[in-house]
């Protein structure tokens with residue numbers, strides 16, 4: 545098959561399965577509203593859980609940072625790209641989350657890839673939850689280490705995989721809140737299983753950080769667990785983008801030597817680090833508590849309301865509230881119906897989720913108002 549034929553065949557296969565992905569071009573907005581082709585929608589598709597992407601203090605911090613440092617970092621952090629703004633943010637994050645060190649990455653995807661690649665070798669074994677994010681599973685698949693996946697949140701199976709003989713080291717990989725189901729991992733039991741096997745635990749808390757726990761410290765803090773490696777990302781609750789790996793002094797020194805995404809990639813703009821420090825200040829403050837309380841009240845309102853409808857909700861108590869409709873075309877139809885009523889949500893289809901579990905992924909944010917939830921429930925009540 546030629547390149548052209550191979551590409552055409554892959555596209556036709558996707559089209560036939562109602563699984564072709566298209567990007568939309570958004571004119572304005574994250575937070576509560578989204579403008580698309582001149583029309584305004586109430587936005588139930590963003591991960592901006594606390595509405596910080598539109599926060600005046602965060603915007604002002606980014607502007608002030610750009611005025612002070614310019615718009616680009618000018619290089620990798622190993623050359624000239626690591627500024628006082630990056631340094632300060634790393635120290636604030638480490639202190640907030642109770643780790644020796646934090647290392648900034650340009651994205652959660654990069655942080656996961658870099659960390660797994662730098663840590664694991666061919667003698668080792670990675671044991672990951674089956675529903676882990678693509679950035680984790682892909683990094684694990686690319687690593688020369690053995691990859692074993694345990695059934696979602698199945699600590700018994702995890703322990704049994706960890707007990708198999710091995711020469712090298714083991715890395716347990718899971719998430720705080722799962723991105724497509726919104727449920728949480730039993731982190732205390734997972735940490736016990738890892739400790740028992742002398743394995744390291746790596747938790748990606750992309751959807752919990754800022755949103756859960758005291759001062760927004762996330763899923764691990766909420767469950768009283770301190771993983772060896774904690775990955776937090778800033779594109780969701782922080783409302784910006786970027787990520788950090790939290791770890792011990794020695795592990796940080798090691799990653800600085802061996803994490804290729806740190807060494808061979810331009811550091812995040814210093815102004816972004818300034819904006820992230822401002823977002824962190826809000827997250828830790830009373831205002832952060834108020835935003836988390838607002839979000840929790842909206843989640844409660846949605847779950848109470850949806851119970852009466854003939855739709856399959858998940859165990860989720862997080863801002864991610866998927867409605868599993870199984871069939872791709874039904875998920876698309878439901879998304880379309882909502883759109884006709886001025887509400888925006890995305891249909892998520894395989895291979896992003898397991899076959900037969902297509903869903904409407906609804907996300908709530910502190911930027912929503914109770915009447916937005918009521919409108920959503922009413923539209924869902926009307927059906928397809």
Ligand SMILES: *Cc1c(COP(=O)(O)O)cnc(C)c1O
Pocket residue numbers: 650651652653654656677679719723748750751777778779785786787
């Ligand atoms: C969104 C997400 C990532 C990727 O983070 P980015 O900063 O957007 O690259 C990684 N892990 C999980 C669990 C996520 O949900």
